[in-house]
Amino acid sequence: MGITYEDFLDREYEPTETDLVCQFYIEPADGIDWEAAASRVASESSNGTWAELQVEGSIRDLSATAFGIDEESGQITVAYPDALFEPGSMPQVLSCIAGNIMGMKAVDRIRLLDCEWPEKLTRSFPGPQYGTAVKTEILEAGERPATATVPKPKVGLTTDQHAQIGYEAWTGGLDLLKDDENLTDQSFNPFEDRLTESLAQRDRAEEETGETKSYLLNVTAPGTEMLERVDMAAEHGCEFVMVDVVTTGWASVQQVRERCERHGLAIHAHRAMHAAFDRIPTHGVSMRVIAQIARLCGVDHIHTGTAGLGKLANEDTVGINEWLHGECHGLDDVLPVASGGLHPGLMDRLLEALGTNIGVQAGGGVHGHPDGTHAGAVAFRRATEAAAEGEALEAAAEDCPELERALEKWGTETPR
Ligand code: CAP
Numbered sequence: 326m327g328i329t330y331e332d333f334l335d336r337e338y339e340p341t342e343t344d345l346v347c348q349f350y351i352e353p354a355d356g357i358d359w360e361a362a363a364s365r366v367a368s369e370s371s372n373g374t375w376a377e378l379q380v381e382g383s384i385r386d387l388s389a390t391a392f393g394i395d396e397e398s399g400q401i402t403v404a405y406p407d408a409l410f411e412p413g414s415m416p417q418v419l420s421c422i423a424g425n426i427m428g429m430k431a432v433d434r435i436r437l438l439d440c441e442w443p444e445k446l447t448r449s450f451p452g453p454q455y456g457t458a459v460k461t462e463i464l465e466a467g468e469r470p471a472t473a474t475v476p477k478p479k480v481g482l483t484t485d486q487h488a489q490i491g492y493e494a495w496t497g498g499l500d501l502l503k504d505d506e507n508l509t510d511q512s513f514n515p516f517e518d519r520l521t522e523s524l525a526q527r528d529r530a531e532e533e534t535g536e537t538k539s540y541l542l543n544v545t546a547p548g549t550e551m552l553e554r555v556d557m558a559a560e561h562g563c564e565f566v567m568v569d570v571v572t573t574g575w576a577s578v579q580q581v582r583e584r585c586e587r588h589g590l591a592i593h594a595h596r597a598m599h600a601a602f603d604r605i606p607t608h609g610v611s612m613r614v615i616a617q618i619a620r621l622c623g624v625d626h627i628h629t630g631t632a633g634l635g636k637l638a639n640e641d642t643v644g645i646n647e648w649l650h651g652e653c654h655g656l657d658d659v660l661p662v663a664s665g666g667l668h669p670g671l672m673d674r675l676l677e678a679l680g681t682n683i684g685v686q687a688g689g690g691v692h693g694h695p696d697g698t699h700a701g702a703v704a705f706r707r708a709t710e711a712a713a714e715g716e717a718l719e720a721a722a723e724d725c726p727e728l729e730r731a732l733e734k735w736g737t738e739t740p741r
């Protein structure tokens with residue numbers, strides 16, 4: 326029996342409970358009508374191609390079906406049978422739903438907008454170990470957002486300088502020190518030295534403040550090297566690792582998740598390079614889908630933007646956070662992290678938009694404080710607490726000169 330593109334379209338099709346259902350935005354190319362475009366998306370992302378193929382038996386059971394076409398919104402809906410996928414392999418799933426179709430001539434634009442993950446496929450992935458529970462099981466942030474800072478400048482500081490900044494930020498009231506996405510194991514700040522010295526300062530700060538503190542250590546590296554860095558983090562008593570999930574790739578993320586299970590380490594996902602996929606609203610892969618993939622692969626935190634308040638372009642932070650907090654076939658939730666141009670003067674509007682079950686990170690918004698890192702940390706913690714309790718920032722500044730100075734310097738403006 327011959328199969329052609331047309332065999333991948335069925336407007337009457339009802340998805341089964343094990344189908345993965347994907348929503349795409351497309352712009353058919355000239356001379357290609359909507360049904361033709363939709364059938365080509367379903368075909369090329371499952372087991373079809375441009376030429377008629379003679380196939381026998383159950384091969385057809387692996388074919389995806391385009392069944393929804395909404396020309397007004399430009400959206401099509403495609404159902405993928407469970408048998409098409411290798412359980413627990415995110416690279417394989419993505420090679421289907423976000424693979425060659427992204428370059429097909431039959432469409433001028435195509436964007437994977439959203440996925441409805443079926444229970445069977447979802448449960449083949451580990452999901453997070455902690456999610457938002459990091460705030461109480463590892464840290465003592467309770468109901469307020471977990472607070473973090475990245476030493477700035479993002480790279481170039483020596484290990485001593487890095488660890489000292491950590492001490493000042495922790496004693497200023499912040500929960501977490503975080504490495505920047507491009508700080509890994511460079512000669513000016515080698516990985517293991519940074520780990521041991523930062524944790525030594527962490528221990529000092531815990532003793533002085535009586536609060537639990539931790540460190541989002543960037544273990545991003547090629548292949549097994551990254552797993553060795555995860556082991557080193559555990560051996561030295563760190564509770565978290567950070568991974569640049571997009572640049573390192575989902576296969577590596579899955580390996581790190583497995584290794585972190587062994588040590589009980591939580592995973593902070595930085596999404597550097599995500600904008601290469603999701604910035605143009607008519608093409609690529611949405612941040613919503615990237616966040617979904619990250620949850621299934623098992624990260625505990627992921628950056629999702631600042632609801633437009635910060636320095637970076639964001640896509641639907643509120644909607645993505647709702648999905649990360651929501652029910653997903655029993656998987657743990659994920660702590661969304663707001664970061665990028667944040668400073669104390671933005672915290673009331675940020676928490677109004679995103680609630681308090683998040684993490685908040687400020688680098689420039691702490692280290693750019695006129696009185697330095699420690700004062701910046703005091704101001705950021707005070708502003709976060711005030712916003713979480715619905716107290717006006719100006720009122721909070723009356724008993725916190727560090728916050729007053731920050732509001733004087735940055736006001737409530739969004740930096741660009
Ligand atoms: C923020 C940051 C983060 C971005 C990532 C930076 O620094 O360290 O990497 O927030 O973007 O390098 O820009 P500042 P996103 O606090 O000094 O702005 O959170 O959108 O993924």
Ligand code: MG
Pocket residue numbers: 475479505506
């Ligand atoms: Mg950064």
